[in-house]
Amino acid sequence: MVYDSRPMNEGTAPKPGETADEMLWGFWYPALRSEELRGRKLARAMLLETPLVLGRDAVGKPFALRDVCPHRAFPLSFGQLQGETVECAYHGWQFDAHTGQCRHIPSLTADSKLKCERIHAGSFPCEERDGYVWAFMANAEGHALAQAAPPVPELPVLSPRYRTAHLAADLPCGMDQGIIGLMDPAHGPFVHQAWWWRTRRSIRDKAKNFEPIPGGFRMSPHAPSSNSAPYKILKLLTGEPSTTTIDFMLPNQRFELIRAGRYWFSSRTTVTPVQRDLCRLDFVAAWNILPWIPVVPFIIHVLGPRFIRQDVEVIKKQALGLKYESRMMLVDDADRPARWYFELKAAHLESRRTGQPMSHPVAGPVTLRWRS
Numbered sequence: 001m002v003y004d005s006r007p008m009n010e011g012t013a014p015k016p017g018e019t020a021d022e023m024l025w026g027f028w029y030p031a032l033r034s035e036e037l038r039g040r041k042l043a044r045a046m047l048l049e050t051p052l053v054l055g056r057d058a059v060g061k062p063f064a065l066r067d068v069c070p071h072r073a074f075p076l077s078f079g080q081l082q083g084e085t086v087e088c089a090y091h092g093w094q095f096d097a098h099t100g101q102c103r104h105i106p107s108l109t110a111d112s113k114l115k116c117e118r119i120h121a122g123s124f125p126c127e128e129r130d131g132y133v134w135a136f137m138a139n140a141e142g143h144a145l146a147q148a149a150p151p152v153p154e155l156p157v158l159s160p161r162y163r164t165a166h167l168a169a170d171l172p173c174g175m176d177q178g179i180i181g182l183m184d185p186a187h188g189p190f191v192h193q194a195w196w197w198r199t200r201r202s203i204r205d206k207a208k209n210f211e212p213i214p215g216g217f218r219m220s221p222h223a224p225s226s227n228s229a230p231y232k233i234l235k236l237l238t239g240e241p242s243t244t245t246i247d248f249m250l251p252n253q254r255f256e257l258i259r260a261g262r263y264w265f266s267s268r269t270t271v272t273p274v275q276r277d278l279c280r281l282d283f284v285a286a287w288n289i290l291p292w293i294p295v296v297p298f299i300i301h302v303l304g305p306r307f308i309r310q311d312v313e314v315i316k317k318q319a320l321g322l323k324y325e326s327r328m329m330l331v332d333d334a335d336r337p338a339r340w341y342f343e344l345k346a347a348h349l350e351s352r353r354t355g356q357p358m359s360h361p362v363a364g365p366v367t368l369r370w371r372s
């Protein structure tokens, strides 16, 4: 089925309390950068308003427990690692670092009837990938899963040798605002004005093809915007025409893959809810484009933070208005991806509620048109 793309077909985003800023459980989220977990030290993180204590066991494998002792709610992160257990600093109860199972209660006498192995601290599946420690957030309590967690999201890389970079920023907004900012094509010429990227005068008609993918949608491979300098530089450096593919996938991930002949640049941006009004943006990139000329690192480390600062500024200012009006207008076609996000989220929540497979809101390939 092919959607038509009617101009200015206005839609209204969900009202608060529908799916607005509702947390999406049942996904992996990046909790910390790998380098933040060193040695036997315990570290704290907050994901989906759930406090976590993270660390590494003797062989370096990371673990994540709910940072609340089941005895009297003392944060476990004030305690210490004892072999393979985390010991609470208040009364010395010890919990298995990977399962949360209680291993030892020092105050119990030999004839005590209390079965300490029946007591659990909340625990979350934990894996390391792409320079992040990820936690699988099935529920806020950290209850054991009925089935194994799905595989951890992985940044696609297309050759054995490549370079990587990471950026991060705090976004003072709820997750929905942060995420629709990831897929908003119309703010570029206004927020990210720069001679080398976009100006108001460079605004032109765009037509991009989209298609559904599991849990999200894809902007099909296309030649990147001819009105941005980085792509012109890429063409100049590689001598090859490039194509770019952009995927959005629930709960919070935007992948972009640029290919030019044998060169490639792959990136993933996630907007992770920390608290109701605070998200963290994580950007990771890998590339094999001209590793001997630091042009990509320059773009990432100099221009990237500038881009992100501009987005953070906009989000701070938008929060001033959102205090008085939480509903938004989503206009076709520029805001259609944002609308798909809300529809995907609602479909996911519905499928979790009913146990039925998720019905995909994007029925088939569709061309969206806008100016940016």
Ligand code: FES
Pocket: 069, 070, 071, 072, 073, 074, 088, 089, 090, 091, 092, 093
């Ligand atoms: S509160 Fe943790 S052992 Fe008592």
Ligand SMILES: [Fe+2]
Pocket: 181, 187, 191, 192, 311
């Ligand atoms: Fe932006």
